[in-house]
Amino acid sequence: MRYRTWNLDIDRFLLPLVPSPPWHLLPYPVAHFLGHRKTTPRETGNLMPIFWAFVGILCSLLVIEAVTIRVPLFEARAVPMIVGSFGAAAVLEFYAIESPLAQPRNAIVGQAIATVAGVAVAKLFQLSSRFDDLRWVGGALACASATALMGLTKTVHPPAGATALLAVVDNNLVAVGWLLVPVMLLGCALMLAIALLVNNLERRFPMYWWTPLDLPHKDPAFVSDAKGEAPKPQHQQRWRLRRRAGDDEEAGVVDEEKTVVGGSSSQQTGESDGDGDGATAPKQGQRTVAHGRHAQAQVVIRRGQVIVPEHLILTQDEVQLLESMSHRIS
Numbered sequence: 001m002r003y004r005t006w007n008l009d010i011d012r013f014l015l016p017l018v019p020s021p022p023w024h025l026l027p028y029p030v031a032h033f034l035g036h037r038k039t040t041p042r043e044t045g046n047l048m049p050i051f052w053a054f055v056g057i058l059c060s061l062l063v064i065e066a067v068t069i070r071v072p073l074f075e076a077r078a079v080p081m082i083v084g085s086f087g088a089a090a091v092l093e094f095y096a097i098e099s100p101l102a103q104p105r106n107a108i109v110g111q112a113i114a115t116v117a118g119v120a121v122a123k124l125f126q127l128s129s130r131f132d133d134l135r136w137v138g139g140a141l142a143c144a145s146a147t148a149l150m151g152l153t154k155t156v157h158p159p160a161g162a163t164a165l166l167a168v169v170d171n172n173l174v175a176v177g178w179l180l181v182p183v184m185l186l187g188c189a190l191m192l193a194i195a196l197l198v199n200n201l202e203r204r205f206p207m208y209w210w211t212p213l214d215l216p217h218k219d220p221a222f223v224s225d226a227k228g229e230a231p232k233p234q235h236q237q238r239w240r241l242r243r244r245a246g247d248d249e250e251a252g253v254v255d256e257e258k259t260v261v262g263g264s265s266s267q268q269t270g271e272s273d274g275d276g277d278g279a280t281a282p283k284q285g286q287r288t289v290a291h292g293r294h295a296q297a298q299v300v301i302r303r304g305q306v307i308v309p310e311h312l313i314l315t316q317d318e319v320q321l322l323e324s325m326s327h328r329i330s
Contacts, residue, residue, distance in 0.1 A: 010153055011211060018210050033196050035206045040321075048202060049095065056094035056198040060191045061086065067190060068183065077179055080172045085111075086187055088159035093195045097205045101157055105210050106150075108188045110157030114146035115184045118167025121145065122174050139169040213313055303329040 023036045065081050068074055089111070092102040100106065121142040125131050131138075146164035150156045163184060167173050173180055199205030299322070300307040306322040308314065314322070 008152060011213075015211065015213070021209065033200045035196070035200065035204055035209070037204055041204050044203070052198055052202065053091075053095035056194060057090040059198065060090055060094070060194040063194060064187045064190050067186065071186075073179070074183065077176060078172070079176055079179065079183055083163060083173065083180075083184065083187065084166060085159040085162035086191065088162060089157070089188075089191060092157075092159065093191060093205075094199065097195075097199050097203060098207055100207075100212070103206045103208060104192060106155050106157040107192065108185070109153065110150045110155035110160040111163060111184050111188050112181070113149045113153065113155060114157070114160035114164040115167065115181050117146040117149060118142040118164035119178055119180055121164075122168045123177070125168070126174075135169055139165045142168045301326050301329065303327075 021036065023031045026034070026036075028036075028038075061082065064086060068079060069081055071079075089107060092099060093107060096102055121138050125134055125138040128134060142164040143161045147156070147161055150160060167180060176183065195205055297309045297312075299309075299312075301322065304326055306326045308322075
């Protein structure tokens with residue numbers, strides 16, 4: 001069946017609009033508590049994560065409850081002290097912190113989408129005089145709709161499914177109505193702020209802010225030739241890597257081309273590094289990971305240069321590791 005192969009990747013449209021993390025603009029202590037690391041964190045046992053999860057969950061839920069009951073608007077509308085789905089969210093954000101489901105994109109956008117879906121379904125069913133009799137159908141529809149929307153937007157966050165369900169079946173939340181949206185966003189923001197503080201004391205959080213994939217289109221020194229990449233600004237130039245036929249046969253590389261985004265004028269014009277093989281050497285600070293077409297899928301690491309199959313997508317940590325290995329080759 002053809003429908004089994006249908007695929008909609010929203011990141012194909014969103015990633016060209018997402019800027020690369022501005023780590024180079026931030027002091028390292030600030031970037032540290034936003035999840036950036038210069039080196040890969042060391043492995044830990046299970047007791048330390050359990051301890052910090054206990055501290056983080058306790059503090060985050062206390063703060064959310066304390067703030068919610070002190071907001072005059074929330075108090076006037078009899079907003080509950082806390083929405084039950086925050087309990088499940090806390091487990092993800094303080095214990096399963098490496099899970100994609102716990103990252104900020106999922107935790108915040110997923111909750112927002114689910115809240116809107118839940119309140120919308122509740123309002124729709126309230127148009128009927130038999131709302132109380134049909135509420136059980138509305139709750140199921142709200143959760144299912146929220147899950148579908150989160151799946152399409154790559155923001156799946158399991159606790160958000162509970163939020164959508166509660167928005168229809170919980171009398172207190174039904175009475176809150178659209179005010180539930182800012183209530184949830186405030187709680188998500190408070191929990192994320194505490195997670196950034198607690199989880200970065202001895203661990204790392206988040207693993208990424210929007211996507212685990214590298215964002216080469218925003219990096220002025222990224223090297224790539226992957227198909228389907230984001231369009232490049234006009235000022236970004238291209239040059240072809242030329243190598244001896246013997247090198248191509250040895251490496252198993254055929255019809256290889258790489259694109260250097262940005263760089264100095266010498267890089268853009270393809271000057272040789274003087275080693276006699278006609279190849280252009282990466283300059284200082286130049287990112288050296290390229291995507292090439294290979295006779296066989298393989299990763300080629302040379303001095304100052306890494307070539308990977310064009311279908312292989314690397315995370316930022318993997319790119320840094322490969323670059324480090326290439327620079328260590330003498």
